[in-house]
Amino acid sequence: MFVEHLPDERGQAHTLEAFAAALLLVAGLIFATQATAVTPLSASTSNQHVENQAEIAAQDVLTTTETRGDLKRALLYYDDGFVGADNGDHYAGLMNETHPLHDSLEEAFDRRQIAFDIDVYHPDPTAAGATDRTRMVDMGTPTDNAAVASTRVALYGDDRFGTDDEYILSENGSAEYFADPLGERDTLYTVVEVRITAWQM
Amino acid sequence: MADVGPTRHGGIRDGEQRDEDRAQLILITGLTLAVIFVTVVLLLNTVIYTENLATRGVDAGGAEAIEFRDGAVDDLAAIMDREHRTETSVDGVTADFEASAAAYANATGDLRARDGVVADVTVVGTEPGHFIAQDEVGGGYRTLTADDGTADWTVAGNATRARNYRLMVAPDSLSASSGDAFTIVAEDSTGGSNTTWSISLWSASDPDEINVRVTNETASVTETFAPAADENHTVDVTGGTVNGEPFDALVWAEGVQNDDGTADYDIRYENGDEATGTYHLVVQSDDLDSGDDNQYGSSPSNRSSQPYVVDAVYSAKIEVSHRTPELEYGDVIRVAPGEHDA
Numbered sequence: 429m430f431v432e433h434l435p436d437e438r439g440q441a442h443t444l445e446a447f448a449a450a451l452l453l454v455a456g457l458i459f460a461t462q463a464t465a466v467t468p469l470s471a472s473t474s475n476q477h478v479e480n481q482a483e484i485a486a487q488d489v490l491t492t493t494e495t496r497g498d499l500k501r502a503l504l505y506y507d508d509g510f511v512g513a514d515n516g517d518h519y520a521g522l523m524n525e526t527h528p529l530h531d532s533l534e535e536a537f538d539r540r541q542i543a544f545d546i547d548v549y550h551p552d553p554t555a556a557g558a559t560d561r562t563r564m565v566d567m568g569t570p571t572d573n574a575a576v577a578s579t580r581v582a583l584y585g586d587d588r589f590g591t592d593d594e595y596i597l598s599e600n601g602s603a604e605y606f607a608d609p610l611g612e613r614d615t616l617y618t619v620v621e622v623r624i625t626a627w628q629m
Numbered sequence: 630m631a632d633v634g635p636t637r638h639g640g641i642r643d644g645e646q647r648d649e650d651r652a653q654l655i656l657i658t659g660l661t662l663a664v665i666f667v668t669v670v671l672l673l674n675t676v677i678y679t680e681n682l683a684t685r686g687v688d689a690g691g692a693e694a695i696e697f698r699d700g701a702v703d704d705l706a707a708i709m710d711r712e713h714r715t716e717t718s719v720d721g722v723t724a725d726f727e728a729s730a731a732a733y734a735n736a737t738g739d740l741r742a743r744d745g746v747v748a749d750v751t752v753v754g755t756e757p758g759h760f761i762a763q764d765e766v767g768g769g770y771r772t773l774t775a776d777d778g779t780a781d782w783t784v785a786g787n788a789t790r791a792r793n794y795r796l797m798v799a800p801d802s803l804s805a806s807s808g809d810a811f812t813i814v815a816e817d818s819t820g821g822s823n824t825t826w827s828i829s830l831w832s833a834s835d836p837d838e839i840n841v842r843v844t845n846e847t848a849s850v851t852e853t854f855a856p857a858a859d860e861n862h863t864v865d866v867t868g869g870t871v872n873g874e875p876f877d878a879l880v881w882a883e884g885v886q887n888d889d890g891t892a893d894y895d896i897r898y899e900n901g902d903e904a905t906g907t908y909h910l911v912v913q914s915d916d917l918d919s920g921d922d923n924q925y926g927s928s929p930s931n932r933s934s935q936p937y938v939v940d941a942v943y944s945a946k947i948e949v950s951h952r953t954p955e956l957e958y959g960d961v962i963r964v965a966p967g968e969h970d971a
Contacts, residue, residue, distance in 0.1 A: 439652050446656030454663045461667070477681075549743065551736045559739055578744070579696075580737060582704040584711055610736055615711045616729045619704070619736035621743075 478628050483575035485536045486544070486624040489529075490579040498528040499622060500581055502564070503548065504589035504597075506606060510564055511591050517606075518563040533565075543567040543629045549621040550607035562606045564622075574627035581622060583607070585614035693746075694951040694958035701737070701750045701949050705730055706966035710793070713760040713911075713941035722940045727752050730947070747952040753961065758943025759917050761785060762909035763936040770799050770905035771935050773811060773898055780902040784936075787818055789890040790913040790943065791881065793967025794866035798906035800839065800856060803832040807842065807851075811904035813866065814897045815882040826885045828866065830904060841871050843878045850878035861906070867969045881969045908936075911967075913943040944968070 493499040505528065509517025512524050522538045523530050537544045546565040552558040585598030595604055598614040610618045712726045720728075734750040741748035761784060763771060775782035785791070796813075804810045810831035817824045829842045833853045839862045842851040857863055857872040864871050869879040885894045890913065917938065944965035951958040 443652040443655065446652060446659070450656060450659045450663060453660060454667075457663070457667050461671070549740060551739050557739050557742070559743060580700055580740060582707065582733065584707065586711065586714075610732045611728075615725065616708055616733055619733060619740065621740040 479573055479575050482542055482626040482628070483577060485542075486575055486577035486626045489532050489536045490577055490622060490624060493529060493532050494579055494581065498532065499579075500583070500587070501528040503581060503583065503620065503622070504587055504593070505591075507590045507595075508604070515566065519565045521565070521567060523565075537626055541629050542626050543570075544624055544626040545570060547623045547625070548606070549623065550618055551610065553608050553610055559621075560607075570625045571627045574625050576623060576625050578621050578623040580619055582619050583617040585617050587617065690953050690956050691958070693953075694956060697737075697741070697746075697748055697951045698949045698958075698960055698962070701733075701947065702962055702964055704733060705750070705752075705945065705947055706964050708733065709942050709945065709964065710966060713939050723755050723757060723942055726755065726942045726945065730945075741951075745953065747950075749948075749950045751948045752945050753948050754946040756913060756943045756945070758911045758913045758941045759785070759938050760909065760911050760941035761936060761938045763907055765907055766935055770802070770907065772802070772902045772905050773798075773908065774901040775898075776935065781897070781899050782901065783895050783897050784813075785896040785910075785912040785914055785917055787893045787916045788815075788886075788896055788912040788914040789893060790886060790965075790968070791896065792867055792911050792943070792965050792969070794881065794908070794910035795868075795967075796864045796866060796906065796908040798830060798839075798862050798864070798904045800832065800837055800860060800862060802903075802905035803830060803839065804900065804903040805832050807831050807840070809900050809903055810840075810842075811901065812899040814899060815885045815894050816897060817885055818893045818895045824885050826882050828864070828879065830862070830864065839871070841876065841879070843876070843880075845880075845883045847884075848878075852876060852878070865967075866910070867967055869969070911941050911943055 490499065493502070505511045510519060512519075512527060514520050522534055533544070536542075544565060545563070545567055548562045548564055549559045550562065552560045583597060585596070585601075587597045589595050589597060589601075589605060595601070597605060597609075597617040601607075601617055602609050607618045607620055610616060708729045709726060712729065713722050730750065730752045737750065738748055763773070772780075774780050798811070807829060810829040812827050812829040814825055814827040816826075824846050825844075826846075827844045829840075829844070831840050832838075833840045837856050837860070839854050839856070840851060841854060841864065842849060844850075852871075854862070854871045854874055854876075862872055866879070867881040869876055869881070871879070882894060886892060893914075896910075896912065944963055946961055946963050948961045949959065
């Protein structure tokens with residue numbers, strides 16, 4: 429009797445064991461995929477969208493602020509470092525509310541938890557073909573999946589800069605402004621490139 | 630279900646043994662299914678990811694090249710607008726403009742090179758012109774008369790083209806009736822067809838508003854415009870707007886100026902004493918002050934006299950090139966900011 433019934437009970441135990449093993453394996457697989465693939469920064473479908481979106485947002489911010497003149501105002505908002513800078517001569521985060529770029533950057537990046545750097549590249553007149561970089565906003569080192577957008581802004585000799593526009597580029601620029609003049613000419617002062625690097629935090 | 634399980638050692642296959650085998654079979658099937666599902670999900674995700682990558686940024690960078698061209702045109706137009714105000718060198722305004730354009734090309738070329746783009750802007754030709762203006766003087770506006778006070782006078786003689794013509798008048802200075810209203814006339818000076826085009830400005834029944842009448846060879850259109858925010862009236866004569874509002878009938882020198890710029894015409898002011906304000910325009914003319922030497926004061930380049938005239942660049946042809954490994958783009962554009970058909 430006992431010998432005959434034993435195989436039935438062992439079969440049930442094996443089935444239970446099998447279910448437990450299957451669950452363990454599937455859970456392990458799910459855990460593995462969760463841990464590796466699906467974060468906003470890893471190479472996946474969602475990451476592509478995030479990256480594309482950040483690039484478009486950065487380009488749009490540059491285009492609209494350039495058309496409105498805010499970008500140029502921001503570049504000329506400079507008096508021994510960018511005005512209101514909280515980290516030496518540049519901003520460490522979003523600028524305060526009086527800054528011409530505050531609203532655009534807040535809407536495009538800050539509210540969506542996207543970090544950004546803004547660098548200004550300008551030609552170095554002392555060496556042919558060389559460019560210098562001045563930081564406007566430095567939020568840290570971008571990730572590998574950061575998006576980049578840039579535009580160029582021409583600055584003219586009659587543009588005024590400073591906290592209250594008290595300086596004129598053609599007169600005070602070479603001494604007070606971060607970008608050096610291209611030459612002796614008073615019409616075109618220099619051309620700078622503004623570059624936004626944006627990435628998901 | 631057929632028993633496909635391996636036979637146990639000894640080859641004994643009674644009923645009880647078969648049940649034990651089937652449990653193992655269910656386990657293996659379940660596991661296999663789970664693995665298949667996960668694989669399918671990963672595979673689908675990879676397909677979408679690949680598709681996403683493949684469709685991203687497939688254009689060869691045409692937008693970038695167009696953007697560069699538009700930026701260069703805007704910036705060179707701005708340089709052109711400033712050059713006659715800041716002319717300092719003895720080489721003349723055209724040489725200054727070309728030097729500034731070369732400096733611009735150098736700077737943008739260096740900046741674009743950072744992105745692996747070979748970009749260049751070259752001025753391939755310029756047309757000289759004259760910048761005629763009257764500015765605000767001594768805290769007030771002057772009447773729109775010649776330097777010697779003549780009310781009916783020729784602003785620019787033998788003009789072939791005009792651009793960037795803006796006029797700002799104070800509302801309280803305008804004539805109340807159309808009869809003696811301040812009028813800008815463009816009149817064919819060759820004497821042949823003798824066609825005229827004119828625009829008159831006078832006060833509307835509400836003294837804050839302005840009546841504008843444009844008369845060409847065939848028709849005359851009058852419209853009333855509300856003042857701009859600063860209460861003055863700004864007429865963009867070549868741009869076709871009054872106080873920022875578009876005025877369809879306002880087409881500069883319609884029927885007088887021809888498209889290829891070969892017909893000479895005079896730009897005259899009538900009743901210049903019936904308005905005060907400022908204006909500026911750039912004209913292309915070979916013989917600006919023929920028959921009238923007193924319009925701009927003693928010296929043609931004397932900025933202290935009102936109105937004054939200085940040399941300017943009327944238009945420039947620029948060649949833009951933008952080269953990336955994927956796309957080579959080039960274009961020649963005529964830059965004449967504020968020209969009517971520009």
